[in-house]
Amino acid sequence: MTDMTASAPAGRAPALAGRVKAAAILFVLFALFPPVVMLADDPFLVLIGTRILAYAIAALALDLILGYGAMVSFGHAAYLGFGTYAVAILSSYGINDIVLQMLGAVVISAVFALVTGAISLRTRGVYFIMITLAFGQMAFFFFISLSAYGGDDGYGLSQRSTLFGTQVLENDFVLFYATLAVLIGLFAICHRIVGSRFGRVLTGIRENPTRMEAIGYAPFRYQLTAFVISGCMTSLAGVLLANQAEFVSPAFMSWHRSGELIVMVVLGGIGTLAGAIGGAVAALLLEEVLGMMTEHWRLWFGLFLVLMVLFSPRGITGLVEKIGKGRS
Amino acid sequence: MSTLEISHLSKSFGALKVTDDVSLTVPSGELHAIIGPNGAGKTTLISQLSGQLRSDAGRIAMDGRDITGTTMPERVHLGLARSFQITQTLPGFTVLENVALAVQARHGSSFRFWARVASEAALNDAAMAALKEAGLDHRAEARASALSHGEHRRLELACALATEPRILLLDEPLAGVGGEDADAFVAALRAMKGRFTMMLIEHDMDAVFRLADRVSVLVYGRIIATGTPDEVRSDPAVRTAYLGEEEENAA
Known part of the structure; x- marks a missing residue:
């Protein structure tokens, strides 16, 4: 695990400020996206934008433990799943309020992360990756067998979640800005956490870790806490994704999805927070654009990833920093 | 300051007895040096005392309180700190951040998620004090990975000091440090004498005999002699097992 993240810096003050700036620029661009799309007269793009923002939330949450805690969780899609199914299951019982659905998603994710994290954190390196993958698959197959909610086929939602008793989220633009608000809020929280005690x-x-034990820290409790926080944040992305797709299925929590989240974080630059957001945008845009051009887009995407890792191991963040340095 | 009592401590790696029935009491405030040839098990003994390695048998006590079953972090909180022979730092952190983190472990909860730790004056001030004592305050803003070998040794000491130890275990703090640097280091250690109990592993015999109140000689995991520097120097068993060997090497 350590090897993968050794190149990530611990966060010196100037770089940190730069990252907040980078995130702020991204947020402004996101906010300008719907009006621009209106001019282009293609409202479907707003939905794609919402999907990108939701994945950005998940990548941000994963970066908190992958980038700052060197915990490469290969089962994080499970939390996306908990979020989506929290919407489906609670709405089938007449609970449509998005705040309550988020609360439900967070509670179940916290319990799952606490139990599986406590077991996974007994291992290190590739074993940690494997065991988180195994737990993720267990969650996946649980929802596959949940026939009341469609099992393998998934489950269509009759309506989107309500916000304070209103149906404003039915509007794609409102849903987009609500997702953006959650992303900005979680980025602020992650940013504060990273700079805190x-x-x-x-x-x-x-x-x-040895140094930390020698000055009086037992790593386990801190790693587990971060693991739970990250899982809970990821589930919020799931709640928003369910609303975006108006459909839930176990596909949201397959291990491919967990891998894609890792790709987003690595692509953006691990341990940078803003990078994870940028990575999610880049990965999903590439998927859309390459997907339009060719059926074999995964091949080209893979090639792009290889080049990126070879020439800019610190991802998009590394590229941007290099360009910034070249200019000044 | 605390008394460190070690009784019948043992540790084997496979068939190799690395620590063989070691018993030793270091009274409060003493600077006790452990010397011995390479492979005598000195670092293993320190690792057992600090809790990094579990002992096969025996008992470790601080002021009469049994700490044999406690972990390394728990022992740090009880006031037992160690430094490492092979420097253990947080390479991406600044020197100040390295030490401030050691201060933080003893001051307040680390489950604080919001306030900026970098602007906690109390942590930074205490860290600076420890750095000053270790003679590294002028490098506070440097990254730990950018330090020279001698500076790493000082950072190692500063981190241990910042945990506010009552017993400090020093594993070859002078390893690889030469000349004036070594003299300054010895002076720094001498200035700390009496503030806490110290156990020192060191190859530099000069430094050991200048600093130590008492010396124990460890050979093949066993203590073959304990006494004042003069007593140990004149002990015939020690001369054959260890010092003689050194003199031969020197000649």
């Missing part, structure tokens, strides 16, 4: 301990454990 807790964040410093978490990063320290990534850098050198």
Whole structure:
């Protein structure tokens, strides 16, 4: 695990400020997206935008533990699934309020992350990756066998979630901005966590667990806490995705999806938060654009990823920083 | 300051007895040096005392309190700190951040998620004090990965000091440090004498005999002699097992 993240810096003050700026620029661009799309007269693009924002939330949450805690979770799609099914299951019982659905998603995710994290964190490196994958698959097959909600085929939602008793989220633009608001809020929270006492301990454990034990920290409790926080945040992305697609299915939580989340984080630059958001945007845009051009888009996407990792191991963030340095 | 009592401590790796029935009491405030040839098991003993390695048998006590079953972080909280022979730092952190994290472990909860830790003056001030004592305050803003070998040794010491130890275990703090640097380091260690109990592993015999109140000689995991530097120097068993060997090497 450590090897994968050793190149990520611990976050010096100037770079940190730069990342907040980068995130702010991204958020402004996101906010301008719907009006521009209106001019282009293609409302479907707004839905694609919402999907990208939801995945950005998940990638951001994963970066918190992957980038800052050196915990490569290969089962994070499970939390997306908990979020989507929280919407489906609660709405089938007449609970349509999005805040309550988010609460439900967070509670179930917290329990799942606490139990599976406590077991997974007994291992390190590739074993940690494998065991989180195994737990993710267990969740996947649980929902496959949940025939009341369509099993393998999934389950169409009769309506989107309500917000404070209103149906405003039925409007694609409102849903887009609601998703953006959640993303910005979670970015702010992650940014504060990373710079806090807790964040410093978490990063320290990534850098050198032996040193941390020798100055009085038991790594487990901090890693587990971060793992739970990350899982809960990811489930919020699931709630929003269910609303975007108006459909839930176990496909949201397959291990491919977990891999895609890791790709987004790596593509953006691990341990940078803003990079994870950029990585999600880049990965999904590439998927859309390459998908339009050729059936074999995955091949080209793979090639792009290889080149990126070879020439800019710190992802898009590394590229941007290089360009910024070249200019100044 | 605390008393460290070690009784019948053992550790084997396979058939190899690395620590063989070691018993030793280091009274409060003493600077006790452990010397011995390479492979005598000195670092293993420190690792057992610090809780990094579990002992096969025996008992470790601080001020009469049994700490044998506690983990390394728990022992740090009880006031037992160690430094490493092979420097363990957080390479991506600054020197100040390295030490401030050690201070933080003893001051307040680390389950605080919102306030910026970098602007906690209390942590930074205490870290600076520890750095000053270790003679590294002028490098506070440097990244740990950019330090020289000698500076790494000082950072190692500063981190241990920042945990506010009552017993400090020092594993070859002078390893690879030479000349004036070594003299300054010895002076720094001498200045700390009496503030906490110290156990020192060191190859530099000069430093050991200048600093230590008492010396124990460890050979093949066993303590073959304990006494004042003069007593140990004149002990015939020690001369044959260890010091003689050194003199031969020197000649």
